[in-house]
Amino acid sequence: MIRFEHVTKRYPDGTTAVDDLSFEVAEGELVTLVGPSGCGKTTTMKMVNRLIEPTSGRILLQDEDISDVDAVELRRRIGYVIQQVGLFPHKTVLENTATVPHLLGWKRGKGRDRAAELLDLVGLDPSVYGDRYPDQLSGGQRQRVGVARALAADPPVLLMDEPFGAVDPVVREHLQNEFLRLQAAVRKTVLFVTHDIEEAVRLGDRIAVYGEGRIEQYDAPAAVLGTPATDYVADFVGADRGLKRLSVTPIEPGDLEQPPVVRLDDPLDRAAEQLRAEDARWAVVLDADDQLHGWLSAEQAKAGALGDKPGTVREHARRMEAWLPVGASLKQAFATMLQHDAGWIAVIDEDSVGHFRGVLTPATLHEALRRSTAADARDITRAEVELETVRGS
């Protein structure tokens, strides 16, 4: 989709900003360019929409050499979002969003409808925000308008230069999540510049880690974190790369423990007996549709079963709020455990039915992380990894 072939950019003062760069971005892929200040990320990006011309080499967009395409025509195929947004202060949010459709000569009504649709998509109600002016918005809202505007003419390619750099960390995480959801729906080919490795890891399908004017590693986030190609990359991703992996490692069914399972309508004395026989401290409680209800402790089951009217599990089970679907990240799993002060979380199917699949404990979470690191290092699946464990006596 976008291909760099031996691209070099030397500025007139002799600075080599980009040095013999070759890489390719597939259609619908989100590639983050990450690296320290001055390493050539912005120069790379601006060569794609010809705000900067390469000194040598060529860039192909959909197999076409962009130097053969009229720059104005080219830019209409490419959405561009920058940190300072660059909204027109005297135009309303709706007018700002409809800028490109307007330039393309769309009918006014069609352009406005499209703008309203996009504002909705980025989480801004057009009936509330459409008639406001940019200075009546928060920084995060302005960034959303920037994204909506870049998408308005439905360009196949999106260039984003530190689009969330100017907002505080909480808003930033929010914008990142929204953007991921949006990207899942629109599937643009995206080049995203950031100097923040966390952001690069969260957003990128692949990451290009820049050294000076060169890409040191071009790989999936888990691989960059798991097997940095050079000492430079290892340094850049940081000593806490093990922790960062949490956010790019999904929960897989093979990671889960299978505690005893009882049903809401099971007689309590039978449940107590099952817990005793399995020597378990608690059981997961499911309803008749195999959906998670909560849990039952062995102590409660035993005490209840000794009472006058033991009844069923239903009267003694506790609700469980700490749960996630398969595929959620280990970081979410860890955060959920902390949020609910829970020693385990339930994991359910991703589909709308949400059958119970198993539980994740701190020990299994740690094991999943170790397996994923080892699997990436050896290019095998997680299930094939044999872990050696240092055990307490």
Ligand SMILES: Nc1ncnc2c1ncn2[C@@H]1O[C@H](COP(=O)(O)OP(=O)(O)OP(=O)(O)O)[C@@H](O)[C@H]1O
């Ligand atoms: N117009 C210019 N003339 C001369 N040198 C330039 C020019 N623009 C950029 N440079 C230099 O080229 C190098 C790469 O700059 P670039 O803006 O691509 O880096 P960057 O990785 O995007 O940095 P940042 O994260 O700080 O934005 C830097 O050394 C910069 O000083």
